[in-house]
Amino acid sequence: MIDRVSTSTKTIERPKVQENLDTSNDTPKFFHYVKKDQIIDSAVNGRVVVALCGETFPVTKQAKPGSPVCPDCERIYRGLRKK
Numbered sequence: 001m002i003d004r005v006s007t008s009t010k011t012i013e014r015p016k017v018q019e020n021l022d023t024s025n026d027t028p029k030f031f032h033y034v035k036k037d038q039i040i041d042s043a044v045n046g047r048v049v050v051a052l053c054g055e056t057f058p059v060t061k062q063a064k065p066g067s068p069v070c071p072d073c074e075r076i077y078r079g080l081r082k083k
């Protein structure tokens with residue numbers, strides 16, 4: 001059961017150790033819809049998450065606040081809710 005699908009992966013508070021200096025190239029332009037349990041799983045196991053659109057990425061790579069939502073994810077998400 002999905003209690004809430006978040007557009008961001010900001011679920012876990014991490015200590016501010018990383019400054020993300022060399023990951024800016026890979027920062028996604030869009031937020032993707034990702035199931036919460038996958039985010040947790042990724043945080044625990046270090047695995048990549050799979051967005052609704054099929055995009056895979058590690059949770060450490062997050063879109064900047066204010067970034068648009070991935071159109072594919074949004075379409076799929078709306079389709080899921082329409083039932």
Ligand SMILES: [Zn+2]
Nearest residue numbers: 032053070073
């Ligand atoms: Zn997406």
